[in-house]
Amino acid sequence: MGYSGHHQSDNFAYHSASYVQQYLKECYSKIELPDAERKSYDTCYRFMYFIEYGDRYYRHAETADAELKPILLFYGMIQLIKACLITMDPNYPGDTHVLAHGVTSRKRKKRQYAFLQDEVKGQKNGLFEYFSRKMFHVKQVEGEKYKMEDLLSLIPEISPLFKKLNRKVTKYTLTSLTPNSFTVPSSILDSLNMTVERFESYLQQQGIPSSKVITQTRDLITLQVLEVPVRELQERPFLYDKNGIYLPAERSQYNPITEVMAHYLILYNLSMICRYETEWWGDLFHTQESVDLPFILQFLDVTSEKIPKLLYAFLEKRGQQ
Structure with missing residues (x-):
């Protein structure tokens, strides 16, 4: 599944009310919701509007300037997430909490602020x-903090930038x-600081069923x-892009956060910064001094293609299960 090309093209079926109603009925029947047919009529147009506005x-x-993209991409993502949620919960949003x-x-620190450390x-x-x-x-731990650099390291397309600018390997x-x-390069043992035995049990703890090391050479572990x-399926702890599948290089990346969450x-x-930290945001683009800018630009490029792909794949899978 490549992430290139225009993401709307495969999804025209969602612009047909009769198709959507049938699709939602199947989603609801599979999770054994009572009255699936009536519920699918009730939610059909709400689902379609979320898709339409997301697109x-x-x-x-x-076509927007990079400075404005975070707001548009954030709200586009929210609309598509809401469409995904309606396939699981016809009453969404059930209450104002959600x-x-x-x-x-x-709150921003005015001096020496660095996005990657935020x-x-x-x-x-x-x-x-x-x-x-x-x-x-x-399940979220309330008050859990997420650092931008750690979240960006879960996106494999950004890995070359980490290597070039920060001399940091983020994936194998x-x-x-x-x-x-x-096979995976043996050097992963050094970056995780593990013996091969520890690595084997670590992968099992991470929920990779019956993973075991068959052979190990100087260069490769099988x-x-x-x-x-x-x-x-985007299963963690694996990382994915259109070229392949990877294991993270650092222990901090072995967490349940999926790429959509990151x-x-x-x-x-970014959408908060560009709305409320206008001076810092303006300087970022005009002085181009900061190492933050390449990461932000690359991220905006990746997310604009990859998130619709991932969320539409999620919807596709809901219809098939």
């Missing part, structure tokens, strides 16, 4: 907590040998697994 925000973002963004950002904090209620739990079965490529085995991960948190922060 519209993304379309406008394509309407807030569910994240707070720090943090956002998850809240007890709100959209972030709700979609993390409903869509990805990740997995090469599939058979449906049940792949791992046996129950099955090699499927890119569309994009949401980064976009939330």
Whole structure:
């Protein structure tokens, strides 16, 4: 599944009320909701408007100045997430708790502020907590802090920039040998600071079923697994882009945060900065002194293509299960 090309083209079916009604009925029947047919009629147009507005925000973002993109991309993402949630919960939003963004950002430090070191904090209620739990079965710890650099390191397309600008490796490529085995460079042991035995049990703790090391040479470790991960499913701790599947290089990256969650948190922060920190935001683009700018520009480029792809793949999967 590549992330290139225009993301709306495969999704015209969602602009047909009769298709959407049938699709939602299937989603609701699968989760054994009583009265699936009536509920699918009730939610059909709400679902379609979320899709339509989401697509519209993304379309406008394509031609907008980079300075304005975070707002358009953040609101586009929110609309598509709401469409995903309606396939699981026809009463969404059931109460006002789930309407807030569910994240707070720090008050800016005026001097020496660096975006990569900035943090956002998850809240007890709100959209972030709700979609993390409903869509990805990740329960939030209230008050958990997320650093921008750590979140960006979960996006493999940004890995070359980390290497170039920060001399930092963030991922190791997995090469599939058979449906049940792949190789990974042995140097991952150094970056995780582990013996091969510790690495094997660590992967099992991370929820990679029956992963075990079959062979190890100076350059490569061969791992046996129950099955090699499927890119569309976006299972952690694996990282995915259109070129392949990877294991993270640092222990801090082995966490349950899915890539969709990481994009949401980064976009939330950027959309707040460009609205309320106008002076810093203006300087960032005009002086181009900061190492932050390349990361922000690359992220905006990746998220504008990848998030619609991931969320539409999620909707597709809901219809098939």
